[in-house]
Amino acid sequence: MVELIGIDANWREDAIFGLVIGVLFIVANLLTPAISLGVPVVLEEQSKILIKVLDAPILEEIFFRVALLSLLWLILSRFVPSNLALLGAVLGQAVLFAVFHANAYGLSNEAALYGALLFGVVAGAVTFMRKSVISSIVAHMIFNGWIVSKGLVVLG
Amino acid sequence: MLDKSIGRVLLLVAVALIAVTFVFVNSESFRTAGFVYLGLAVSSVIIILSFGYIKNAVS
Numbered sequence: 001m002v003e004l005i006g007i008d009a010n011w012r013e014d015a016i017f018g019l020v021i022g023v024l025f026i027v028a029n030l031l032t033p034a035i036s037l038g039v040p041v042v043l044e045e046q047s048k049i050l051i052k053v054l055d056a057p058i059l060e061e062i063f064f065r066v067a068l069l070s071l072l073w074l075i076l077s078r079f080v081p082s083n084l085a086l087l088g089a090v091l092g093q094a095v096l097f098a099v100f101h102a103n104a105y106g107l108s109n110e111a112a113l114y115g116a117l118l119f120g121v122v123a124g125a126v127t128f129m130r131k132s133v134i135s136s137i138v139a140h141m142i143f144n145g146w147i148v149s150k151g152l153v154v155l156g
Numbered sequence: 157m158l159d160k161s162i163g164r165v166l167l168l169v170a171v172a173l174i175a176v177t178f179v180f181v182n183s184e185s186f187r188t189a190g191f192v193y194l195g196l197a198v199s200s201v202i203i204i205l206s207f208g209y210i211k212n213a214v215s
Contacts, residue, residue, distance in 0.1 A: 055193060063196040067203035071170075074214050096178075104181045104192075 011134050018135035021126060022142025025119065029146075049148050057140035060097070064120065065127040065136050068093045090128065094120025119143070163213025166206045173199040 072092045076085035097120035102113040123136035177195030180186040203210065 059193050059196050059200070062204075063200045067200040068174075070207065071203055071210070074211055078214060100178060100181060103178065 010130075010132070014130055014132045014134035015138045017126070017130065018138025019142060021122065021135065021139040022146075025122075025139065025143045026146050029115075029143075053141060053145045053148055057137050057144060060100075061123065061127075061133050061137045061140055064093050064097045064100075065123055065133050068096060069124055069127065086128065090121060090124040093124050096120075097123075159209055160213050163206070163209035163211070166202055167210050167213055170199045170202045170210075173202070 069089050073085055073089035076088045076092075079085075080088065094117055098113050098117035101116035119140075123139065126135050126139075127133050173195055177192055177199070181192050186192065
């Protein structure tokens with residue numbers, strides 16, 4: 001499962017796929033403001049915008065979609081059939097991704113919780129289907145970039 | 157047997173690191189110091205590089 005990191009000859013195709021997903025999330029966010037991962041920008045944090053747009057997606061996607069997904073799948077597959085274990089692993093890492101973001105923004109921020117949960121499920125499924133984390137990194141970057149550009153700061 | 161023990165220790169270290177990162181992610185000073193991403197990065201490296209050992213320990 002750790003091969004999900006999947007940097008191979010198809011990386012351009014993966015990146016385009018991620019771009020499409022990122023744009024779809026932006027459209028979804030415009031239509032449904034509840035799907036949001038951002039909180040109002042704090043001036044002193046604006047200097048960190050590039051870091052938020054570049055390093056957060058890479059580190060978070062590798063952690064949640066490769067390391068954690070693989071670990072959960074490995075543990076769950078001991079107790080349940082393989083397909084069910086995979087489903088559980090995708091949902092499990094999405095829940096932890098949501099908890100991570102909700103905790104970063106304050107647990108009362110429901111928008112962060114639902115948005116991160118939805119993104120976690122989609123990114124987990126895409127990473128598994130394409131056997132590559134590149135799509136979800138690109139989608140995460142696009143979405144974080146958009147959040148930052150509209151005057152919000154993304155904390156993770 | 158030794159492989160299994162190494163795997164268990166590595167799994168325990170990774171889980172502990174993940175737990176600490178998740179608990180302290182809402183701490184402003186912890187975040188500002190970059191410990192959140194450090195925690196994510198180090199636990200990712202442990203899990204990915206020692207996946208063989210962990211797999212051995214879990215199975």
